[in-house]
Amino acid sequence: MILKRIFSPRAVDNIGRLLSRNAPLTQAKIASQFSTENVDLDDPTISKAMKAYLTRANEHEKFMKKEIQEYQIGKRHLANMMGEDPETFTQEDVDNAITYLFPSGLFEKKARPMMKPPEQIFPQRKAAEFDKTGRPFHFLFYTSRPNFYHMLYEIVEHIEQLNKFEDIMLKKGLQPDPNAVLDKSGSQWIDKTALESLLLETLSDRDYEQFLNAIEALCKLPYASNVKDFIFKYLRPLMNTSKTIEAPKPNYDQDGRAYVTVYECARKHARGTVTIRSPGTGKISINNKDITYFEDTQSREQVLFPLLFSNMIGKVDIEAEVGGGGFSGQAGAVRWGIAWGLRSFLDEKIVEKMRLAGLLTKDVRTRERQKPGQQGARRKFTWKKR
Numbered sequence: 001m002i003l004k005r006i007f008s009p010r011a012v013d014n015i016g017r018l019l020s021r022n023a024p025l026t027q028a029k030i031a032s033q034f035s036t037e038n039v040d041l042d043d044p045t046i047s048k049a050m051k052a053y054l055t056r057a058n059e060h061e062k063f064m065k066k067e068i069q070e071y072q073i074g075k076r077h078l079a080n081m082m083g084e085d086p087e088t089f090t091q092e093d094v095d096n097a098i099t100y101l102f103p104s105g106l107f108e109k110k111a112r113p114m115m116k117p118p119e120q121i122f123p124q125r126k127a128a129e130f131d132k133t134g135r136p137f138h139f140l141f142y143t144s145r146p147n148f149y150h151m152l153y154e155i156v157e158h159i160e161q162l163n164k165f166e167d168i169m170l171k172k173g174l175q176p177d178p179n180a181v182l183d184k185s186g187s188q189w190i191d192k193t194a195l196e197s198l199l200l201e202t203l204s205d206r207d208y209e210q211f212l213n214a215i216e217a218l219c220k221l222p223y224a225s226n227v228k229d230f231i232f233k234y235l236r237p238l239m240n241t242s243k244t245i246e247a248p249k250p251n252y253d254q255d256g257r258a259y260v261t262v263y264e265c266a267r268k269h270a271r272g273t274v275t276i277r278s279p280g281t282g283k284i285s286i287n288n289k290d291i292t293y294f295e296d297t298q299s300r301e302q303v304l305f306p307l308l309f310s311n312m313i314g315k316v317d318i319e320a321e322v323g324g325g326g327f328s329g330q331a332g333a334v335r336w337g338i339a340w341g342l343r344s345f346l347d348e349k350i351v352e353k354m355r356l357a358g359l360l361t362k363d364v365r366t367r368e369r370q371k372p373g374q375q376g377a378r379r380k381f382t383w384k385k386r
Contacts, residue, residue, distance in 0.1 A: 063122075064118055064119075064122065067118035067122070068117075068118050068119075071115070071117060071118055074115060075089055075094060075115070076089075078094060078097050078098075078101075078115070079093070079097075081097070081101065082097045082100075082101075091116070091117065094115050095114075095115075098113055098114065098115055140153075145199075145201045145202075145203070145207070147199040147200065147201050148199055148201050148203060148207060148211075151199065151211070152210070152211070152214055154230070155214045155215060155217075155218055156214070158218055158227045158230060159217065159218055159221065161227075162218075162221045162222075162223050162224065162226065162227065163221070165223055165226070166221070166222060166223055169223075176222035176223060180223075180225045181225065182219055182224040182225045182228055182231065184219065184235060186237055186238055187235040187236060187237050187238060188235070188236060188238055189212060189215065189234055189235060189236075190234050190235070190236050192205070192208040194236070195208065195211065195234070211234075215231065215234060218231065219231060247343035247344045247351070248260060248344060249344070250278075250344045250345070253277070257277050257278065257279065257280075258277070258278050258344075258345070259275055259276060259277040259278070260275070260276050260341045260344045260345075261273065261274070261275045261276075261341070262274045262275075262276075262337040262340045262341045265320075265322070265333040265334065265336055265337035265340075266333055266336075266362065266364075267325070267329045267330070267331075267332030267333040267335075267336065267363055268325045268326075268328070268329035268332070268365075268366055268367070269324045269325035269329055269366075270322055270323070270324045270325030270326075270329035270330040270332070270333045271322070271323065271324050271333065272320055272321055272322030272323065272330065272333045272334055272337060273320070273321050273322075273337070274318065274319070274320045274334060274337030274338055274340075274341055275318075275319040275320075275341075276316050276317070276318060276319075276338065276341040276342060276344075276345070277316060277317040277319070278315065278316045278317075278345050279315060279316070280314075280315060280316040280317030280318075281314065281317065282313055282314035282315070282316070282317070283317045283318070284303070284317075284318045284320075285317075285318065285319045285320065286303075286318075286320045286322065286334065287320070287321060287322065287323075291303065291304070294327055294330075294331055295327070296327065298328075298331075299327050299328060299330075299331035300331075302331040302332060302334075302335045303331055303334050303335055303338065305335060305359075306335060306338045306339040306342060306354070306359055307338065307342075309353075309354060309357065309359065310342055310346055310350055310354065312342060312345070312346075316342070316345065318338060320334045320337065320338075322334055332363055335359075336359075336360075336362060336363070339354060339359040339360055340360060342354075343360075
């Protein structure tokens with residue numbers, strides 16, 4: 001009970017009645033109560049802190065208006081280039097248009113061109129938390145994290161309400177409906193970074209743990225489904241497997257054969273590029289040589305394993321260029337490239353089996369370096385007393 005440690009029980013009840021009559025002070029409501037454009041900075045009644053805030057807020061608002069205007073103009077130009085209606089041109093259409101108009105060979109996603117709304121790129125700012133005299137709007141302002149503690153207060157309020165509701169139902173001899181149990185399957189609580197973005201406040205690990213304990217206590221109540229709208233605000237669906245292993249669309253060569261090229265195939269210090277062509281005769285070319293490029297049997301088995309697992313031997317042709325590292329690292333790089341490229345020619349069930357078998361997971365392990373003052377990465381010099 002966070003608030004009951006800070007305020008007296010009567011004060012907590014008064015605050016609860018106040019919040020029940022009036023909606024919580026959200027960022028939009030605070031901004032509507034206090035507009036930076038309607039305040040005269042030369043007013044002697046305005047505190048120095050408020051003047052400093054207003055100066056920063058005005059600059060930020062002007063910057064965001066300019067960025068939003070340029071984004072809208074750019075989106076309209078992009079829609080005209082694609083022959084689409086600018087009024088119905090969505091962000092998904094923007095991303096597809098950029099991919100089509102600006103094909104890039106850059107493999108680092110951060111280096112690729114993009115066009116996102118300014119609200120997603122630039123961090124949000126809190127609205128004014130106090131009036132021109134310096135008096136705070138929020139009753140939890142002096143906790144230094146009013147939004148966080150207000151969220152905990154709401155959780156406590158829901159717990160108390162559900163406990164009262166359960167007592168009423170028990171007095172009537174009614175039990176909770178087993179079909180109305182809150183179902184959180186396929187979802188997880190938002191991480192600390194997302195919670196900070198939602199609350200616009202910086203949280204510690206202890207604060208985040210406190211939030212998890214409180215929200216879990218709320219979910220364990222028999223009638224937690226009555227407040228599922230509040231709970232689902234802090235839940236995010238788990239990443240869909242089909243999205244994590246979404247296969248690229250194959251291209252077609254002059255002979256009409258489909259092919260997929262996988263770049264940046266890495267294992268230890270080895271780096272390579274693998275191209276898979278379908279249909280094929282099972283030909284395997286590694287640095288312009290056949291499978292005998294690898295002298296040891298284990299490396300050859302590594303290369304052939306994805307084809308054996310997916311039953312694609314003799315159905316596709318493999319062309320690989322690999323360098324750096326040793327034969328083991330090069331075989332691991334080619335193996336991952338083959339497995340990653342085969343997704344474009346297999347159905348979802350086999351791809352899911354490959355994922356579960358670990359064929360689609362990059363092996364990022366590398367040799368640990370030798371440490372100064374000792375014989376190896378972990379090995380120490382033999383200790384001698386004399």
